[in-house]
Amino acid sequence: MTQPPPPPNQPPGQPPNQPPSGGFGAPHDPPAQGFGAPTPPPQNPGYGYPQTPPPAQPPGYGYPQAPGQPPTQPGGYPQQPGYGYPTAPMQQPVQGGTGGGKKLSAQMQIIIAAAVAVALIVVGGVWYASSGGEDAPTDNAKGSSGTTGSAEGGGKGGPDGPGQEKASGNTKAKVAFQVPLPEVTDLTDVNGSWVTDKAYVKSGVESVVGYDLDKGTPLWTTPLPGQVCAASRHVKDNKTAIVFEAAKRVPPKNFQPCTEVGVIDLTTGKLLWRKSVTGADAGDDKVSFDEVTIGATTVAAGGLDGGAAWDLTTGKELWKPQVNAEECEDRGYGGGEALVAARLCGPYDSAYLLIQNLDPKTGAPLSSFKMPAGVEDAGIVSTKPLVVAADVGDTAGDGSGISDFFSIDEKTGKLKVKIAADAERYAAECDSSGVEVCHRAVVGNNRLYLPTEDHEGGGEYGDTNEIVSFDLTTGKPTTDKADAGDxxxxxxxxxxxxxxxxxxxxxxxxxxxxxxxxxxxFKQTVLLENPSDKSVRSAEQSFVLDSAEIRYSDGRLFIADDLFDKPSDSSTDHKEYLAIGFTTH
Structure with a gap:
């Protein structure tokens, strides 16, 4: 989906046509005991109840695909090896031990024909069950194998080892708390959600707040001089990084440059350090940044004015934007175990983009890969292994920003393989500007995991989809397939x-x-299931779930907005929510 241009100095991230969060319909009467029995934060005792969205539209549906039609599967997910019509083996003369070829006896032909028929029935049945036909299993908790994961969860996992998240005896969640939407006068960015063993931490209005995991009461509040503009999705040693404005917004402008970079201790809420830089395109002014990340032990921020970096612990400046002969600028960085830059070089009419694995201490390139001609924006999905998404030749066509994924050897900079990702088949997305801005795509086990687009399900009505994967060495689709269920x-x-x-x-x-x-x-284990009560459903579904900040850890789920506006005239009679927490504890 094509996104509107962001406001000046404001990072992207707002989905297209997004209504004010929660601004739907008339208020719904809460249950007698209150919605989730929240504990209100001291500064805002006026906790409310989730509103009712407009009547749900029936899911799109149509004639289900006729069973037994193998190659073109709904939604276009990769044809899995071994699926489809089996081919009957050709009858060959049976070779005798020493006497040459002999024709089959009539009795033997009957026996072989019967065996082939049984094989066809068995193999055909396996394909039919796997292809999502009308009689296929539709339990939403079942994986591609048609069996539910164990209650203990965890599992052996893939090559990257077992997981830490395990299902408890109770997977039915309840509402832990709700954070009301603050009152603002204009579009406000609230990028950033993190979970520690003690707190759910969320950016707010000119602040970052740590909330008790189960009660929602503020444990600490860190005031900021201006609004948060961007936040790292990574945490290192219980620290994370943010970009924020140096001063409060003043109407009618309501925006300030995003020049300040800081690191917050997520345990105490303390702002450990705050830095800014000048130079390059910004001249004597402070450089503005669109995004920030943590790679290895380095905090790196990038944008249209170039990139800068600091030591995570000390705040020591490691590098800042500089003009060079190639006219190169770091548009942004991908973090995690490594630090990778998307570096745009050359004059405007012949610019080219480099993906460079950096020495996180010096910024020196360890390897470099030149993206195809015409590609000036790319999203870094993972730094180790290095996977980059881009829209080559503007061929995606759907605003997703992805036509292909590039699997790159981070040590040599050589391309391992390019994976074509038809935008009509796969539902990952990268925001229209920025570098570490891709959603719904993850990397692990030397594989790229993607959701398919929604398509008709196997039941009477309602859409569904799957998660599938690609091998990062060969670029080919694997047999992995997890069905969402009708x-x-x-x-x-x-x-x-x-x-x-x-x-x-x-x-x-x-x-x-x-x-x-x-x-x-690829078996699925349910870790948490939210209540189906109307009031709770309305609150959960009031978020734009494809782009909301969704965090899960140890039996707790948190859903939050990253951008919101002042309430519309039609939504002033009911409460709206910045974040909602659910728990199985």
Whole structure:
């Protein structure tokens, strides 16, 4: 989906046509005991109840695909090896030991024909069950094997090892707390959600707040001089990084340059250090940044003015934007175990993009890969292994920003393989600007995991989809396939060892789920299922779930906005939510 240009100095991330969060319909009467029995934060005792969205539209449906039609499967996910019509073996003369060829006797031909018929029935039945035909299993908790994962969860996982997330005896969640949407006068960025063993941490209005995991009461609040603009998705030693404005917004402008980079201790909430730089395109002014990340032990921020970096612990400046002969600028960085830059070089009419694995201490390139001609924007999905997404030749056509994934050897900079990802088949997305801005795509077990687009399910009505994978060495689709189940739609959130943690968007009459997909067997284990009560469903589904900040850890699920606006005239009679927490504890 094509996104509108962001406001000045404001990072992207707002999905197209996004309504003010929660601004749907008239308020719904809460249950007698209150919605989730929240404990209000001291600064805002006016906790409310989730509103009711407009009546749910029936999921799109049509004639289900006729069973037994193998190659073109709904949604276009890769044809899995071994699926499809089996081919009967040709009859060959049976060779005798020493006497040459002999024709089959009539009795033997009957026996072989019967055996072939049985084989066809068995193999055909395996294909039919796997292809999502009308009689295929539709339990949303079942994986591609048609069996539910063990209650203990975890599993052996894939090559990257077992996961840490395990299902408890109770997977039915309840509402832990809700954080009301703050009052603002204009579009406000609230990028950033993190979970520690003690707190759910969320960016707010000119602040970052740590909330008790189960009660929602503030444990600490870190005031900031201006609004948060961007936040790292990575945490290192319980620290994370943010970009924020140096001063409060003043109407009617309501925006300030995003010049300040800081590191927050997620245990105490302390702002450990705050830095800014000048130079390059910004001249004597402070450099503005669009995004920030943590790679290895380095905090790196990038944008249209170039990139800068600091030591995570000390805040020591490691490098800042400089003009060079090649006119290169670091547009942004991908973090995690390594630090990778997307570096745009050359004059405007002949610019080219380099993907460079950096020495995190000096910024010196360890390897470099030149993206195809015409590609000036790329999303770094993973730094180790190095996987980059881009829209080559503007061929994606759907605003997803992805036509291909590039698997790159981070040591040599050589391309391992390019994976074509038809935008009509796969549902991953990279924001229109930025570098570490891709969603619904994760990397692990030397594989790239993607959700398919929604398509007709096997039941009477309702859409569904799958998570599939590609081998990062060969670029070929694997046999991995996890079915969301009728009327559910799933996408990966993150890796957990060799397992995939995925969120399942529920139909209008159910609560969402979190599942763990074993990276070895691809069996699914339900870790958490939200209540199906109307008031809770309305609150969960009021978020734009494809782009919301969704975090899961140890039996707790948190859903939050990353951007919101002042309430519309039609939504002033009911409460809206910045974040909601669910728990199985």
């Amino acid at each position: 009327r559910y739609s799933m996408f990966p959130l993150r890796m957990d060892g060799g397992n995939i943690i995925a969120y399942k968007k529920a139909p209008y009459d159910k609560g969402g789920q979190v599942v763990s997909i074993d990276g070895g067997t």
